[in-house]
Amino acid sequence: KVKKVSVISGGSFAQFQRQFVPKLTEGNLPNLFLFPTCGSAFYRHNGARWENVYTEVLSPEEKARIFGAFEAMFREVGFKKPETLYGVLIEDRETQITFAAHGSSAPLPIKSAWDPDRKKRLKMIGVLARLIPEFEIRTGGTSSIDVTRKGIDKAYGIYQMEKHLGVPRTAMAFVGDDVGEGGNDHPVIATGISVVAVTGPEQTKQIIKDMLG
Incomplete structure (x- = not known):
């Protein structure tokens, strides 16, 4: 079959x-x-x-709101962008905006070590949920946060x-x-x-x- x-x-x-x-x-x-x-x-x-x-596909206005919310969240939680970045920190995937703490192409050991218990990302998501409640926000992979339209x-x-x-x-x-x-x-x-x-x-x-x- x-x-x-x-x-x-x-x-x-x-x-x-x-x-x-x-x-x-x-x-x-x-x-x-x-x-x-x-x-x-x-x-x-x-x-x-x-x-x-x-x-x-997210509209240009939706993307701008999401990117702006990430920058505001970084300031609020004190996130410092890494000196060595592998790829893009906040990636526009057209239908989804994805934050990756060490970049979208970071080696797996580096990604896995950054937030193994999700505590850092859950704190970030809490701030993002307040700033852009009209979007779906969740952890993704081992070191990323994904944002899509609600639902x-x-x-x-x-x-x-x-x-x-x-x-x-x-x-x-x-x-x-x-x-x-x-x-x-x-x-x-x-x-x-x-x-x-x-x-x-x-x-x-x-x-x-x-x-x-």
Whole structure:
């Protein structure tokens, strides 16, 4: 039986193209679906190339408010921009604005060491929630904060999968490593989907292999 696989992440489609798509050397790509920036965009393969189905692009005014809120929050919490920055500190991903403490391309050990218990980011999110309450604000990855339009998170992505792929949530399984309270995978629990919590890539790979048979 053919099974459909969706990948949803806080990363941008450009990141998917750099980090994920080049590794797909075989398989039926039309049965793989990409939901970057927490489901605020959707791409499917038509047999020849990836095509965009929808994109919830933030307006210039929305982006300006978010960028301004980050700068105000930095001053309030006393965040000092690192001397060495790997990539962009606050990245415009069109549908999502993402802050990464050491830059969007920081090595994993540096990202993982900055805020392992989320306390720094939760304090930042508390300030941002007061400054821009009209947006969805959550932790992402190991050192980042993602901002999208209100209501757009990974749960939104699950509902879009159900709508566009014709697969009921009762027939889906979500595999994620951050499903606990405050995690960027946590919103999917409210959809009622079956959730499989994992702790790393090797375990994830094995579970997906088992699911696909």
